Amino acid sequence: MSCRLMAQDNYEIQVYGSELVDSAHTMVELHSNYTLNGSKTVIDGMLPTNHVEHETVEITHGWTSFFETGFYFFNSVGSDGRTAYVGSHIRPRFAAPLAWQWPVGVSISFEYGFQKAQFSPNTETLEIRPIIDKKWGGLYISVNPTLDQSFKGPDQNRGLIFSPNVKESYDITKVIALGLEYYGSTGPFFNYDPYQEQQHQIFIAADLNLSPDWEVNAGYGQGLTKVTDKSIFKLILGRRF
Template sequence: MSKLVPALALLAATAVITAAPSARATDMFEIQVYQSEVNKPGQFAVELHTNQTIRGPKTVEWEGHVPTDRMTRMTLEPAVGITEWLELGLYLQSFHTPGAGANFGGFKVRAKMVVPQRISRNYMLGMNVEVGRVPRAIEIDGWANELRPIIGYKDGWVLASFNPIIGYAITGPERFRMHFEPGAKGWINTQLGFALGVEYYAGLGLIDKGLAPWRDQEHLALVAMDFAEKANSTHHGPDDGHGDDEDEWEVNVAFGRGFGPAAAHEWLLKTIIGKAF
């Protein structure tokens, strides 16, 4: 039972952050809470992110905007390990709606920097920095940056990860105004080859305005299932943070809905499938 404390504490921390501007929408091309694993130096990996807004808003909010109702998104994410603490990655995004058809959804580049697990042991500490550009169909701002701290705990039985994300546009009317967009994830390993848990994402508004009022916040909660090896697996020890197998798979499936007056995605299904080579 004591191992559940870190998971519950981190999830509770995100649940109480509501205060007094409109909140920037959550990045729906990357519905993921980061952990501190990185690829080995020279090791290549690729992930495919997909999600669909089963039911969402149909209103065009600006010229060229594509509403998210029944939108399917796909993101290809190749990444390579540089050192034991640095990984570089690229996102190539696309989307499809019944009305607009298939379209390019923009790109991002990232650098993920972590404290190696041989030092941090079961705790997770790191920072992910991204810069990218999305078309006007998705965001009015265009170029944007993201700072994603990684804080958490993981062992063979439980995981708790918190990403207190700060995002801001580099171009557009709100350039360099910082938005708070936290994400959190917790799971329990069933020891049957998979873990069951929850994920939470939010767009809470401008930091310099004391965040947005509840009516303008966006929240998204999902029930998730992840591939997870048994606690006695050789991949679980905090020896190097990479695992011992060159052929590592990642599988995540989650289903949930937005809540709150400003929620843009009433029901959503997402998957992540990844492989390290």
């Protein structure tokens, strides 16, 4: 992990689908991510990520068929002073109503929040995440061409950082879908960072469709550049109420 804005800072590693939480319903999720091979020294005041566990609680409430709000509580668990509450975000999200009958699912979220400098040098940030997805039979594809803006920290004068996320999966059975997820952060538009200073991660992931009320996603990821954590396990457990 470097001082650059990461796609998701390895707290909430997820490619979003366009579907919202139903009106008058609440989704509670736990994002558990363990860095098997990460940074091993303090970089620009930020603690190392090697052998650290990130636990994020996400609570999302659906207000209407086209609007929801999510709340995040980021936590770190690790040795040498790395166990701490890290920060919180709020995320309103809007979706194109189904009545519009668009050929693809479309929504957009705006995630704003704060985090401690020893865990993320950019301590006040905004994420703008357009979401476009489509399912053809057993094949599912979602694209999140995300933009990150720092208001306080080393990236605050760099402008919008392009941080694309992509997911492709296929239903192996009615219960299990297997696929790939990509997470990146390339630098400002038209002034991209050198490749080895960019963030690029590929995850092999599985989704379990156990029940409409449950969400289960698990995966193993590899970093492709020198500033990206090299080896991460992730697990998402969600329950709708």
